[in-house]
Amino acid sequence: MNTLQVEGVSFRYRTGRGVEDVTFRASPGELLGVVGPNSAGKSTLLRLLSKVLLPQQGRILIEGRDVAALSRMALARRVAVVPQEFHVAFPFRVAEVVLMGRYPHAAGGAWGATNDDARDRTMAQAALKATGTAHLASRRVDELSGGERQLVSLARALAQEAPILLLDEPTAHLDLRHQGIVLSILLAHHREGRGTTILVSHDLNLAAEHCDRLLLLAGGRVRAVGRPEEVITPEHLEPAYGCPVTVERHPASGRPRVQGILNQRDARGTASQHSPEVREAGRS
Amino acid sequence: MMARASFPEATGRRALPILCLVGALLIGLLLSLMVGSVPIAPREVMRALFAGGADAQDPIVAVVRQIRLPRAILAGMVGAALALAGLGFQAISRNPLADPTVLGVSSGASFGVTIATVLGLAGPFGNPAVVTLFAFAGALLAAVSVYAIAQVDGRLPITTLLLSGVITGLFFTSCVMLITAFLAAAELQGVVFWLMGNLMPAGGRTLAVLALVLAIGVIVFARQAARLNLLALGEEQALQLGVEVERVKRSAFVAAALVTGAAISTAGSIGFVGLIVPHAARLLLGPDNRRLVPAVGLLGAAFLMLADLAARTVMAPAELPVGVITSFCGAPLFVCLLRSRRGVEASL
Numbered sequence: 063m064n065t066l067q068v069e070g071v072s073f074r075y076r077t078g079r080g081v082e083d084v085t086f087r088a089s090p091g092e093l094l095g096v097v098g099p100n101s102a103g104k105s106t107l108l109r110l111l112s113k114v115l116l117p118q119q120g121r122i123l124i125e126g127r128d129v130a131a132l133s134r135m136a137l138a139r140r141v142a143v144v145p146q147e148f149h150v151a152f153p154f155r156v157a158e159v160v161l162m163g164r165y166p167h168a169a170g171g172a173w174g175a176t177n178d179d180a181r182d183r184t185m186a187q188a189a190l191k192a193t194g195t196a197h198l199a200s201r202r203v204d205e206l207s208g209g210e211r212q213l214v215s216l217a218r219a220l221a222q223e224a225p226i227l228l229l230d231e232p233t234a235h236l237d238l239r240h241q242g243i244v245l246s247i248l249l250a251h252h253r254e255g256r257g258t259t260i261l262v263s264h265d266l267n268l269a270a271e272h273c274d275r276l277l278l279l280a281g282g283r284v285r286a287v288g289r290p291e292e293v294i295t296p297e298h299l300e301p302a303y304g305c306p307v308t309v310e311r312h313p314a315s316g317r318p319r320v321q322g323i324l325n326q327r328d329a330r331g332t333a334s335q336h337s338p339e340v341r342e343a344g345r346s
Numbered sequence: 347m348m349a350r351a352s353f354p355e356a357t358g359r360r361a362l363p364i365l366c367l368v369g370a371l372l373i374g375l376l377l378s379l380m381v382g383s384v385p386i387a388p389r390e391v392m393r394a395l396f397a398g399g400a401d402a403q404d405p406i407v408a409v410v411r412q413i414r415l416p417r418a419i420l421a422g423m424v425g426a427a428l429a430l431a432g433l434g435f436q437a438i439s440r441n442p443l444a445d446p447t448v449l450g451v452s453s454g455a456s457f458g459v460t461i462a463t464v465l466g467l468a469g470p471f472g473n474p475a476v477v478t479l480f481a482f483a484g485a486l487l488a489a490v491s492v493y494a495i496a497q498v499d500g501r502l503p504i505t506t507l508l509l510s511g512v513i514t515g516l517f518f519t520s521c522v523m524l525i526t527a528f529l530a531a532a533e534l535q536g537v538v539f540w541l542m543g544n545l546m547p548a549g550g551r552t553l554a555v556l557a558l559v560l561a562i563g564v565i566v567f568a569r570q571a572a573r574l575n576l577l578a579l580g581e582e583q584a585l586q587l588g589v590e591v592e593r594v595k596r597s598a599f600v601a602a603a604l605v606t607g608a609a610i611s612t613a614g615s616i617g618f619v620g621l622i623v624p625h626a627a628r629l630l631l632g633p634d635n636r637r638l639v640p641a642v643g644l645l646g647a648a649f650l651m652l653a654d655l656a657a658r659t660v661m662a663p664a665e666l667p668v669g670v671i672t673s674f675c676g677a678p679l680f681v682c683l684l685r686s687r688r689g690v691e692a693s694l
Contacts, residue, residue, distance in 0.1 A: 112586045139588075150578050151441070151579075152578050153632070158575075166587060
């Protein structure tokens with residue numbers, strides 16, 4: 063059975079952006095990359111999968127059950143999300159933050175949730191160990207470096223024990239070394255479990271290198287789905303990104319590698335076309 | 347093994363700090379009963395409190411039971427209510443600077459009480475529950491306005507939050523001033539005195555209403571404490587972890603406005619308690635709301651009892667409004683928090 067099944071899902075913000083008639087599926091053990099240019103609808107798709115937004119059309123099935131009909135707690139036991147950036151408002155300790163990942167498993171009695179029983183603590187510890195952050199357990203989250211904080215964010219998601227893991231540009235704000243650390247931990251976790259991992263990424267080459275399949279979004283629509291070598295082609299990418307590309311093979315892995323070709327005319331064209339996103343990026 | 351050793355205990359150590367705070371509250375209460383124009387020794391206080399069959403002739407018993415005890419209880423409940431309101435607003439806005447005074451919610455409550463006064467519902471013959479209801483309505487109106495004004499793309503940036511709090515506070519204060527300008531002199535005196543914040547002995551019914559509202563507030567905050575913790579991750583992440591964010595925010599919001607209204611309607615504007623007390627409690631116990639709710643209640647009660655004690659004694663026999671003491675403590679702390687890097691970052 064498919065873990066995740068997305069059937070003709072559409073969602074439009076008032077600004078007109080969003081996703082349109084998106085259909086795909088992901089099976090257990092699969093690492094699916096979602097790629098595409100700015101404002102392609104990647105983040106919208108992720109919000110739909112985690113029920114932050116509800117589809118205006120179509121439906122999303124997780125383990126055969128409609129997301130719209132699942133309670134948020136039940137959904138959070140099935141889907142864990144690692145956000146792009148991870149800020150905690152008050153000086154919580156790392157262990158406390160990771161234990162927050164156990165909230166969906168809490169026995170929510172009348173007096174609120176208890177998310178720190180023995181099993182919760184075991185799972186939180188395992189997650190800290192898996193991400194190599196056990197030594198940070200009693201540190202304050204707001205005192206960590208960006209790389210450490212992203213690892214803690216990943217640990218919090220792993221503690222959730224959800225079969226589906228969604229990652230939104232988990233390495234976007236990290237330096238090269240920490241990108242490597244986060245990615246290798248992520249891949250190790252994925253290989254160990256039978257879970258489904260969905261990696262939203264700007265980085266085509268990173269996604270092509272590690273993902274089993276890729277989903278190419280542009281303008282809110284699915285432009286291609288398939289193995290990296292089927293998706294990372296000039297025929298798919300050039301209309302999606304609006305610029306010419308060259309594709310070659312990675313000498314070691316044999317995976318496709320892509321590079322945009324810039325010329326004066328296109329530079330002007332993309333700049334005006336993408337100005338809203340430039341503003342958006344500046345804000346965040 | 348290292349990891350196990352360094353994994354902080356969350357459950358086990360919860361009781362001890364709370365017991366310490368209970369002790370602090372009892373000491374504060376004892377001091378409030380001892381100190382005053384007539385100093386009373388601890389043993390005498392105990393005798394006056396627990397001696398069976400109230401001796402109406404004994405002046406010490408009368409002072410302790412009829413003057414100082416009701417005042418200390420009022421101070422304790424008002425302090426707890428304002429401190430919890432601050433904690434609630436801080437959790438919702440993810441900002442340690444949020445407080446009924448800073449957000450202008452106190453001014454909204456004052457406006458509500460002033461309206462009740464104009465309508466002749468306040469005063470010695472009025473029903474305290476009705477006045478509290480007016481104060482609650484005013485507080486809720488102000489709080490909703492502040493959040494509506496401050497919201498930018500579903501976020502509450504610190505600058506717009508503080509600015510809209512100032513604007514809302516000024517607006518409702520102006521409304522109060524406008525109304526007092528039309529009031530007769532006798533009524534005016536009452537309103538002005540009350541606006542300055544005072545802990546004059548309140549009637550039994552007033553205390554009962556305040557106690558009831560405070561109990562409701564404590565129950566709501568205690569029930570939502572774990573979910574309020576998750577709000578610290580941001581609303582989207584809280585949703586993704588299974589929290590019904592809107593429902594949690596709404597109930598905490600209403601509860602915070604309710605306790606603010608009850609405190610303001612009985613004791614007037616007493617500023618910054620909701621800022622000082624949660625901050626101190628966080629320093630002692632960390633940011634976990636499950637521990638903070640009882641701690642902030644106890645510490646708020648002890649704090650306002652001691653502040654009232656200071657207000658009564660520093661210029662004795664004259665009495666300062668207790669709001670002066672709390673503002674002298676709160677305003678510098680606000681500046682420190684605002685200037686500190688973390689206070690600013692926390693609002694991102």
